Amino acid sequence: MNNFNDNLLLRAENIKTYFPIYKGFFIKKKTGYTRAVDGVSLSIRSGETIGLVGESGCGKSTFARSILRLSPITSGKVWFQGVNLCDMHDNEIRKIRRYFQIVFQDPYSSLNPRMTVGSIIAEPLKEHSIVKRSELQGEVFRLLDIVGLSSQMLNKFPHEFSGGQRQRIAIARALALRPKLLVADEPVSALDVSIQAQILNLISTLQKQMGLSLLFISHNLAVVRHICSKVAVMYAGKVVEYGKTSDIFDHPQHPYTRTLIKSIPVPDPGYKNYKFNNVEK
Amino acid sequence: MALLDVENLTLGFYSEKNKKWSKVLNDVNFSLYENEFLGIVGESGSGKTILANSILNLIPKQGKIVSGSILFKDRDILKLTEDQIRKVRGKDIAIIFQDPMSSLHPLLTVKDQIVETLQAHRLIKKSDAVEIAMNLLRDVKIDRPELVLNKYPFMLSGGIRQRVMIAISISCGPEIVIADEPTTALDVTVQRDILALIKGFKKNLNFSLMLVSHDLGVIWENTDRVVVMYCGRIMESGKTEDVLRNPLHPYTFGLLSSIPRKTGKKLEILKGIRGSIPSLHDFPEHICPFLPRCDFATEKCNRPLLLEQVDRDRFVACFNKGAFK
Numbered sequence: 001m002n003n004f005n006d007n008l009l010l011r012a013e014n015i016k017t018y019f020p021i022y023k024g025f026f027i028k029k030k031t032g033y034t035r036a037v038d039g040v041s042l043s044i045r046s047g048e049t050i051g052l053v054g055e056s057g058c059g060k061s062t063f064a065r066s067i068l069r070l071s072p073i074t075s076g077k078v079w080f081q082g083v084n085l086c087d088m089h090d091n092e093i094r095k096i097r098r099y100f101q102i103v104f105q106d107p108y109s110s111l112n113p114r115m116t117v118g119s120i121i122a123e124p125l126k127e128h129s130i131v132k133r134s135e136l137q138g139e140v141f142r143l144l145d146i147v148g149l150s151s152q153m154l155n156k157f158p159h160e161f162s163g164g165q166r167q168r169i170a171i172a173r174a175l176a177l178r179p180k181l182l183v184a185d186e187p188v189s190a191l192d193v194s195i196q197a198q199i200l201n202l203i204s205t206l207q208k209q210m211g212l213s214l215l216f217i218s219h220n221l222a223v224v225r226h227i228c229s230k231v232a233v234m235y236a237g238k239v240v241e242y243g244k245t246s247d248i249f250d251h252p253q254h255p256y257t258r259t260l261i262k263s264i265p266v267p268d269p270g271y272k273n274y275k276f277n278n279v280e281k
Numbered sequence: 282m283a284l285l286d287v288e289n290l291t292l293g294f295y296s297e298k299n300k301k302w303s304k305v306l307n308d309v310n311f312s313l314y315e316n317e318f319l320g321i322v323g324e325s326g327s328g329k330t331i332l333a334n335s336i337l338n339l340i341p342k343q344g345k346i347v348s349g350s351i352l353f354k355d356r357d358i359l360k361l362t363e364d365q366i367r368k369v370r371g372k373d374i375a376i377i378f379q380d381p382m383s384s385l386h387p388l389l390t391v392k393d394q395i396v397e398t399l400q401a402h403r404l405i406k407k408s409d410a411v412e413i414a415m416n417l418l419r420d421v422k423i424d425r426p427e428l429v430l431n432k433y434p435f436m437l438s439g440g441i442r443q444r445v446m447i448a449i450s451i452s453c454g455p456e457i458v459i460a461d462e463p464t465t466a467l468d469v470t471v472q473r474d475i476l477a478l479i480k481g482f483k484k485n486l487n488f489s490l491m492l493v494s495h496d497l498g499v500i501w502e503n504t505d506r507v508v509v510m511y512c513g514r515i516m517e518s519g520k521t522e523d524v525l526r527n528p529l530h531p532y533t534f535g536l537l538s539s540i541p542r543k544t545g546k547k548l549e550i551l552k553g554i555r556g557s558i559p560s561l562h563d564f565p566e567h568i569c570p571f572l573p574r575c576d577f578a579t580e581k582c583n584r585p586l587l588l589e590q591v592d593r594d595r596f597v598a599c600f601n602k603g604a605f606k
């Protein structure tokens with residue numbers, strides 16, 4: 001069961017996350033449950049890129065939050081390096097959490113508006129004593145450089161940045177702890193295609209360089225196809241289809257997957273021949 | 282003949298903070314023809330919403346028309362009085378906003394909002410208006426119209442709300458519908474249904490649609506012609522098929538090469554566009570605005586840009602058209 005060969009990094013087993021539904025305003029009565037995640041199992045290997053797709057409300061974010069123990073789960077197990085995260089105490093979790101980092105859709109709400117970019121990135125480094133005090137500044141510069149921001153931006157505040165730049169800051173902060181797994185929850189959904197391309201390039205380059213595992217949540221199938229080697233399709237709290245990206249896109253089995261694929265508006269696939277070898281003919 | 286002609290439209294915005302005027306729309310020229318679907322595409326901040334709103338003369342108070350006209354049925358919309366424009370809005374030209382929540386009245390039921398719009402433009406009894414409202418909801422494929430009719434906007438899902446907005450927009454038989462990112466906030470499957478719905482109406486209702494979107498896929502699938510905007514200017518315009526298949530402007534090319542596509546071999550790095558769109562008060566005015574981000578710039582580009590006609594119904598604003606080919 002908790003077999004960790006095959007470079008298995010994390011294994012979620014039969015995760016269920018239910019939220020109680022209350023009726024009444026003054027006297028609250030539990031009338032049932034929202035089965036946000038209803039028995040999902042997923043293995044993530046080192047360096048693997050897995051896409052999680054499905055319509056709004058199907059449970060993608062809740063699943064991600066559940067396996068990172070950011071959301072209390074109803075039942076199920078999350079194995080990481082031979083231990084079940086669900087059995088861990090909160091203070092143990094805090095130590096282990098540096099290995100799992102998450103980047104959200106709206107970087108604005110996840111960045112403290114009163115902190116400068118420099119201190120936003122330095123904070124986790126200090127908290128987990130990742131580098132010596134004397135090396136702190138150098139490490140922040142290195143991280144800024146990795147995500148393509150200049151060191152002159154160190155003393156600016158989040159509101160002084162564009163959406164794409166803020167997402168770069170959030171990625172720099174997530175990478176500060178040298179995680180093994182990066183969960184990206186709709187990281188490019190709020191961005192223009194041009195900026196989306198920049199962030200996708202950044203995530204996929206870093207993923208390869210650092211051998212990160214990536215759980216990439218999105219409702220944009222074209223993006224998932226581009227960045228992930230495997231895809232899990234969620235519908236109403238369950239994974240209805242899982243497999244290699246090419247199989248899912250070329251031979252979808254589940255009717256819901258087919259509907260989803262049919263719904264992507266694609267610009268004409270065959271626009272004219274250009275000199276660039278990295279653009280499709 | 283064109284139904285709507287936007288000619289040399291330049292709109293200035295004053296910034297208190299910078300004590301400075303900037304051109305949020307700069308010499309915009311295009312036509313909307315009868316019964317066509319026209320797309321307006323560009324990154325966010327390129328001026329699409331400002332342009333869409335100008336057509337209804339909805340100009341924020343810090344804005345001032347510097348020059349130009351918007352001709353609709355031989356009248357310049359920009360010269361109409363507030364009374365005259367109110368008769369046009371909602372009746373001849375309807376608008377659907379990105380966030381239906383902000384344009385639906387939060388304290389009125391769906392029924393009241395539709396009835397109010399109908400009665401503002403037509404002389405009809407309340408009971409007839411309710412009847413029409415019911416049929417409109419059926420037209421926008423709402424399953425149980427009688428249930429939705431008595432609901433408040435916040436009680437509805439995003440998709441249903443947008444259907445209600447569409448019902449209101451078509452209620453007075455408009456000649457032009459302007460849809461500003463009508464599906465950006467919605468799921469792909471819902472988005473597809475809503476766009477199919479709008480397209481379906483085109484057949485029976487004969488209106489022209491101006492579809493504002495930053496999604497080239499949506500533009501490709503739903504429009505006949507397209508206008509590509511950047512920094513308040515038109516970079517390129519023409520038949521959608523020509524512009525997206527055979528872009529002549531490096532900006533259009535950059536947008537297209539930002540999209541992950543299906544390829545035999547996996548694309549590693551998307552070509553895309555470097556940098557990002559400047560904020561309004563940094564829009565370059567006396568040089569090609571795309572110059573700081575353009576891979577094909579030459580010294581030629583250091584001068585004021587002009588939109589040139591290169592073919593019948595094909596316009597491009599670039600000194601090195603098609604340089605990337």
Ligand SMILES: Nc1ncnc2c1ncn2[C@@H]1O[C@H](COP(=O)(O)OP(=O)(O)OP(=O)(O)O)[C@@H](O)[C@H]1O
Nearest residue numbers: 019034036054055056057058059060061062063219
């Ligand atoms: N804290 C919570 N309390 C109660 N219900 C919740 C909570 N969080 C999520 N839910 C419900 O659980 C279901 C799954 O939500 P979740 O946010 O995981 O969906 P999602 O797939 O991430 O959707 P989206 O694409 O919109 O981000 C929804 O019905 C949601 O309303």
Ligand SMILES: Nc1ncnc2c1ncn2[C@@H]1O[C@H](COP(=O)(O)OP(=O)(O)O)[C@@H](O)[C@H]1O
Nearest residue numbers: 305324325326327328329330331332341560561
């Ligand atoms: N009410 C306003 N006051 C000041 N600047 C504005 C206002 N509305 C839009 N802008 C600015 O005008 C430019 C164009 O905006 P907009 O038309 O909303 O772009 P788009 O719809 O293409 O995203 C942007 O730089 C934006 O910040």
Ligand code: SF4
Nearest residue numbers: 569572575582599600
């Ligand atoms: S005019 Fe010059 S800088 Fe502007 S888009 Fe064309 S090549 Fe690029």
Ligand SMILES: [Mg+2]
Nearest residue numbers: 060061062185
């Ligand atoms: Mg979510």
Ligand SMILES: [Mg+2]
Nearest residue numbers: 329330461462
């Ligand atoms: Mg807009």
